[in-house]
Amino acid sequence: MREMKKLLATFIVSAAIVVPALATTWYVSPDGKKKNPGTSPAEPLNSIWKAVEQAAPGDKILVAAGNYTGKAACGFIEIDKPVELYGGYSADFSSRDIAKNLTTIRPSMDMNATPPKNGTVEFNITDPKGNTVFDGFIIDHSEVNAYHSKEGKPEGVETGMWLEPPTKGDYPYASLKKYLMYGNTDGTITISNCLFLNSSNYALNLNHLTGTVNIRNNVFLSSRMMACNVSCRSANKFATKMNFEYNTVLFTWSRTKDFGDMGYGVRALSKVDANISHNILGLSIMSGFDNSKNNTKGEAKVTLDDNIFFLNKKGDVSYTVSPSVKYLKVDSAAFEDFEDTDGIESCEDNIALKDPSVFKGMLDQAYLEGFLSASYTEKTDFDPNSEANQLRAALGMNKQGSITSKVSMYANKYPFSENTMKLFGAVKGHGAQALPNK
Secondary structure (H helix, E strand, O other), rough: OOHHHHHHHHHHHHHHHHHHOOOOOOEOOOOOOOOOOOOOOOOOOHHHHHHHHHHHOOOOEEEEEOOOOOOOOOEEEEEEOOOOEEEOOOOOOOOOOOOOEEEOOOOOOOHOOOOOOOOEEEEEOOOOOOOOEEEEOOOEEEOOOOOOOOOOOOOOEEEEEOOOOOOOOOOOOOOOOOOEEEEEEEOOOEEEOEEEOOOOOOOOOEEEEOOOEEEEEEEEEEEEOEEEEEEEEOOOOOOOEEEEEEOOEEOOOOOOOOOOOOEEEEEOOOOOEEEEEEEEEEEEOOOEEEEOOOOOOOOEEEEEEEOEEEEEOOEEEEEOOOOOOEEOOOOOOOHHHHHHOEEEOOOOOOOOOOOOOHOOOOOOOOHHHHOOOOOEEEEEEEOOOOHHHHHHOOOOOOOOOEEEEEOOOOOOOOOOOHHHHHOOOEOOOOOOOOOOOO
């Protein structure tokens, strides 16, 4: 009998060791309280950061409609463990409708006094076996950007052009100039069913170590410089795989107001195994897809298939023809040669959007018209024979002139409205599809 008890005790201990702990579901609502247990819909926590702090790896965090900030009312939220976060829930958590129950991370201008290190949502994930999900949120820099009151303001557009720090115009602080989402990540990362709006830098920038980054069914609007950038920080080639699928990317601006560089929808980088498919990539200052930083010679890992390109200004794709960057439209005769570019494994069934009216009633018309006609001009005023320049020359000094620049529109605030969420599901089979409502 004693032996039987020993065996039974050993079995119980062994079972306790091998059976994994059950994941906990946490609840977050603006109506919650910091000291609530947070593990039931009736007693939710009041902040995302607190739920992340208390959660264990593998836990789920359900977030009700409302606007959320970081610890001590800072405008950024840090996620330091592999958890699953889902926005779009009703106040009582009885239903989920992302398009109706808007769950936002939208910092205010006064929060620029305590800026994030890198991004408004920042991941620091070190678990190579972890599974991190961020689903159903609106991340928005509309209120932390400074805009000119008059310059670069087409008729009907809400603001003037975006102001480069330290210029702040009529605002108490300069523009934030950080990423909407940034991360040093590992394992499996899934970013889905989100709206990225008015980013003052790249909208999404992840430095991944090993595993897969899934970026699916998102809308990116008015990103400065680039919508999506995923790099591999492993020493091993192709330790990172990126799936960029069913996203809608529109209105990507440039690094500077002269439209001189950057301005890409999504970029492929060396060492990243990238699958870019079924997206709508349009209205970029430069190109919808950029391959100019993919220097993986002789090793093709990027697939660019079944995408729709839409009114990109310089080209639909860009790539390096040493030492220059070349731009191509998908409907040009030369586009079929793009498949022979270094790093490109497949480039099939990409098309140009033939009927832009599919976005009627969804895109802000004044913003669209302003973007399509956006221009930058410079005027030089230099008279070498002016009295002042003659005197400067006589004194052995350089002659002087002035340059006046003017831009008709640059990274202006894109207005959020109920029509914005209609971009989810605008084109069946391409771009962001209809949002889940359960």
